[in-house]
Amino acid sequence: MIFNQRINHAEPVRGVMRQNERAAEFDPSLATNAAARCVVSAGKDQEIGASPARAALFLVLLFALLLPAPLAAAEGAAPGHATTESAGDTGEPIVMAGGPTLPDIWRGPRFDTSDVTVSTGGDADKVLVQEGGMRWQAFRAGPLSSFGAWLLLGTIAALTLFYLLRGRIMVAGALTGRMVTRFRSVERLAHWLLAGSFILLAVTGLLLKYGRSYIAPLFGNEFNATLLLASKLFHNNVAWLFMLSLSMIFFIWVRHNLPHRTDLTWFAQAGGLLGKRHPPARKFNAGQKLIFWSVILLGGLISLSGLSLLFPFELPLFSKTFAALNGVGIPGLLGIDEFPVTLAPQEEMALAQAWHVILSFVLMAIILAHIYLGSVGMQGAYAAMGSGKVDEAWAHQHHSLWLDELKAKQDKDAPKQTKPAE
16 A cells, blocks of 8 residues: 655755765765764774774764754754644644645545555555544444443333333233144244344344443453454354344234234223233234334344445445435435435445444344233233243233134134934
8 A cells, every 4th residue: 555645754864964975975075064074984994093082072073963953943944844843842733854744644544635546455445544433433432332221221121110010911810721822833933033043133232332341341352352253253144044034024924914903992002001901902913013013124224234234345325325315305304414425435334333233222122122021021921932822811811803813713614513314
């Protein structure tokens, strides 16, 4: 990589020395000062001996040669030479002799105004200083970390408070002992593949997000580095299983999660979560439909942004998305400037990661509520996805319309008894 700006730190000093040496090479009497003559004659044994006194005299004269250069720089050099000032003393930019100021040198690559040539790679390799990365790092370490922590801890606290106030939702009356099939094997397989992969992705994602801040100080950098490397490998590979099972869930259950007029009744009665009344529902009630579409939509967007992070050069998302939003006038409706449509690969990755993490935090909070209701929050709920069978009393309380449909289908499919001959 070549950065086409040259920095000559001490060119004036070298210039004076070269001029004096060239003059003294032909005639030592032409040297501009006594120090130069001593330097030229220093290699000649006949002019300067090896005695300590002469060696000391040589060092003094050599120092006299080098001292005027920094003094001249401090007092003001000739028009052809740049000066060097201490930023700490004067507050002025440091000026490199014979070249631009030090801030100018770094301002070029920072704002992409330098002529940078790379021997391999493309435009992404020409980015020496990524200005947006500083803002992204501040956002990631500040607001994004706080948002995720408060959302997840707040969700856990809210569910704990709800459990203390409401208690476990029990089945009204006694269980019948008659079991009905709630979910088939293929449904449970798809569910547990999705659940297991999501939990692994959530745990490894949290380690990657907070490991440097909390794990490294407790267990050391080496342990944290090993853990995060393993987390990254798991995260990037388990993602494929998540996307596969997400597709399975969609095609298996989408027809059962379409809106229905009975959903309005479920919302009106808060799904029986706050009172004793349990509204009628089909195979999935309105609350479960919200969970389903949240998983499908958020999971799909998380998968898409994850693919963009895995293949940032092949699948940039935001430049095209911003162009589409600008095209339909969304910025104008919001009263803001148009979205940028020319983004560096690093900017694309920063936006994709922000989008990926924010949606993941939201989905994790939703899944926490789903896990609560499917385990300790409701009696008999886990059996539906564990063994696939539930008691008729549970089914009648939470999904009475579905139970009626199931019984009607069973009666229709049952073989008719043959009337005995007289």
